[in-house]
Amino acid sequence: MSRQYIGVIAALTLAGCGGSSGHVKGTGSVPDDSPTASKVALLSAPKRPGEIIVHGDASPMRHGPFTLHGRYIARFQQYAPEDPHLDFGGETPFVAALVRGRDARRKLFRAAAATGRATVTADGAWQIDVSFGDYPYVIRLTPAG
Numbered sequence: 001m002s003r004q005y006i007g008v009i010a011a012l013t014l015a016g017c018g019g020s021s022g023h024v025k026g027t028g029s030v031p032d033d034s035p036t037a038s039k040v041a042l043l044s045a046p047k048r049p050g051e052i053i054v055h056g057d058a059s060p061m062r063h064g065p066f067t068l069h070g071r072y073i074a075r076f077q078q079y080a081p082e083d084p085h086l087d088f089g090g091e092t093p094f095v096a097a098l099v100r101g102r103d104a105r106r107k108l109f110r111a112a113a114a115t116g117r118a119t120v121t122a123d124g125a126w127q128i129d130v131s132f133g134d135y136p137y138v139i140r141l142t143p144a145g
Helices: 003-015
Strands: 052-056 061-078 094-100 104-111 115-132 137-143
Touching (some): 052 061, 061 094, 061 104
Antiparallel strands (some): 094 104, 094 115
């Protein structure tokens, strides 16, 4: 299908929406319980000094490298935009680790859960490797102080 054809269909569809007054008719509200990226707590909270925040829509994915110095509290959150009440306990475990080169690997998470937390100590340049997970996710590393 050509782009011009798709554009014409989209324009005709939009032209047919709504009434002549320009107001949308309906019930007046839509439930605000859909967990989009902008509503995910780990992604929407302000970034603090020294924090590393990564997010993605699918796995496998590798982020970084990041220069780490010491202990970090690592947290993850995954979400299902199409099903805000999904119980992740029955889903594929979310698996992520810090990796450096071929042999250095430090486990962060392996959990069939919506959220998780771990403490990790690392110095130098590391990447965050998300090897398994079927849903969009956020990982936040916060210096442990």
